[in-house]
Amino acid sequence: MPLVNMKTLLTRAKINHHGVGAFNVGNMEMVLGAIKAAEDTNTPIIIQIAESRFKHSPLYLMGPMMVAAAKKAKVDVAVHLDHGQTFDAVKEALALGFTSVMFDGSSLPYEENIAKTKEVVMMAKKYGASVESELGHVGGSEDGSQEIKALYTDPSKALDFVNQTGVDFLAVAIGNAHGVYKEKPKLAFDVLDQIASTVSIPLVLHGGSGISDDEFVKLIKHGISKVNIATASFIRLTQEAEAYLKNADKHNYFDLNLAMVKGTYLNVKHHIEVFNR
Numbered sequence: 001m002p003l004v005n006m007k008t009l010l011t012r013a014k015i016n017h018h019g020v021g022a023f024n025v026g027n028m029e030m031v032l033g034a035i036k037a038a039e040d041t042n043t044p045i046i047i048q049i050a051e052s053r054f055k056h057s058p059l060y061l062m063g064p065m066m067v068a069a070a071k072k073a074k075v076d077v078a079v080h081l082d083h084g085q086t087f088d089a090v091k092e093a094l095a096l097g098f099t100s101v102m103f104d105g106s107s108l109p110y111e112e113n114i115a116k117t118k119e120v121v122m123m124a125k126k127y128g129a130s131v132e133s134e135l136g137h138v139g140g141s142e143d144g145s146q147e148i149k150a151l152y153t154d155p156s157k158a159l160d161f162v163n164q165t166g167v168d169f170l171a172v173a174i175g176n177a178h179g180v181y182k183e184k185p186k187l188a189f190d191v192l193d194q195i196a197s198t199v200s201i202p203l204v205l206h207g208g209s210g211i212s213d214d215e216f217v218k219l220i221k222h223g224i225s226k227v228n229i230a231t232a233s234f235i236r237l238t239q240e241a242e243a244y245l246k247n248a249d250k251h252n253y254f255d256l257n258l259a260m261v262k263g264t265y266l267n268v269k270h271h272i273e274v275f276n277r
Contacts, residue, residue: 002071002076003067003070003071003077003078003079003097003099004044004070004076004077004078004099005078005099005100005128005129005130006046006078006080006099006100006130006132006168006169006226007100007130007168007169008076008078009044009046009076009078010168010169010202010225010226011202013202013225013226014202014225017220017221018220018275018276019216019219019220019224019225019226019227019275019276020044020045020046020225020226020227020275021043021045021046021227021229021268021271021272021275022045022046022047022048022080022082022204022226022227022228022229023045023046023047023048023229023230023233023264023268023271024047024048024049024050024053024082024228024229024230024233024234025047025048025049025057025062025066025233025264026049026053026056026057026062026234027057027062027260028065029237029257029260029261029264030233030237030260030264031047031065031066031069032069032261032264033237033260033261033262033263033264033265033268034047034233034264034265034268035047035069035070035073035077036261036265037264037265037266037268037269037272038073038075038077038268038272039073039074039075040269041269041272041273041276042075043075043272043276044075044076044077044078045075045077045078045268045272046077046078046079046080046100046226047066047069047070047077047078047079047080048079048080048081048082048228049062049063049066049081049082050081050082050083050230051081051082051083051084051085051086051089052083052085054089059089059092059093059096060092060096063079063092063093063096063097063098064096064097066079066098067079067096067097067098078099078100079097079098079099079100080098080099080100080101080102080132081093081098081100081101081102082102082228082230083102083104084101084102084103084104084120085103085104087116087119087120087123090103090120090123090124091123094123094124094126094127094129095127098129099128099129099130100124100129100130100131100132100168100169101120101124101129101130101131101132102131102132102133102134102171103116103117103120103131103132103133104133104134105117105133105134106133106134106135106136106151106171106173110157110161113133113135113161114161114164114165117131117133117165117167118164118165118166120133121165121166121167130168130169131165131166131167131168131169132167132168132169132170132171132204132226133161133165133167133169133170133171134170134171134172134173134206135153135154135157135158135161135170135171135172135173136151136152136153136154136172136173151173152173152174152175152188152191153170153172153173153174153191153195155191155194155195155198158170158172158195158198158199159198159199162199162201167201168201168202169201169202169203169204169225169226170195170199170201170202170203170204171203171204171205171206172191172192172195172203172204172205173206174187174188174189174191174192174205175187175188176205176206176207176208176211177207187211187215187219189218189219189222192219192222192223192224193222193223195223196222196223202225202226203223203224203225203226204224204225204226204227204228205219205224205226205227205228206228207228208227208228208229208230208232208271209229209230209231209232209233209235210231210232213274216271216274216275217274217277220275227271227275229267229268229271232267232271233263233264233267233268235267236263236264236266236267237260237263237264237267238263239263240259240260240262240263240266241256241259241260241263243259244256244259
């Protein structure tokens with residue numbers, strides 16, 4: 001199957017009322033595990049990496065590997081820049097062959113978010129890539145270093161934002177948060193319903209790790225087409241690696257490699273099955 005544009009996957013998901021999993025990766029083992037889960041379930045996925053992860057997983061190394069893995073996959077795979085914070089990161093991802101990019105201007109004043117997002121849309125068009133942006137602000141932080149207070153997406157601004165920027169997908173803030181939830185999330189389905197009834201483009205949920213399976217199903221029924229999963233995969237990988245190092249009498253890289261692949265695989269496969277109920 002070819003490397004595909006994320007717009008292809010999310011347009012299909014919106015029409016068919018299912019969710020596409022977008023799984024963050026940080027090393028080769030995570031890429032292998034995510035792609036294997038997609039192939040074993042015969043389900044298209046998105047693999048992505050956030051700019052905040054570049055200090056641990058440089059884009060010039062991760063990007064070519066992600067694109068190559070997508071091209072070799074037996075199912076459709078889109079490769080996405082998650083939470084791009086700078087134009088330089090966006091430009092690098094596009095040059096490497098990413099089929100979609102996110103510019104996260106959610107912390108900027110409204111008009112500045114619009115202006116900078118429009119620039120990214122123009123950049124992406126030159127590569128035939130699609131663009132995601134965020135309105136409102138999802139709580140927590142992508143790298144877990146901060147506790148940023150959530151700011152709900154304003155439904156009254158959603159259509160104006162989409163029309164002015166020309167983005168292909170809109171990430172919404174409805175009580176979801178990055179990282180590990182300290183308590184059960186209180187998701188504002190009424191806000192989601194208002195946004196979904198206002199804009200026609202696919203909607204994105206960040207901060208998926210920690211939301212219950214039943215709530216995922218409900219979120220998708222209420223208009224979410226793309227669900228981001230990062231923290232849960234990193235945790236499951238670490239758990240499998242710890243179990244191997246604890247239980248094996250003698251350790252080696254190759255079995256450790258398989259443990260990390262397995263951890264990612266199990267988490268991705270579980271979420272794929274939930275998103276397609």
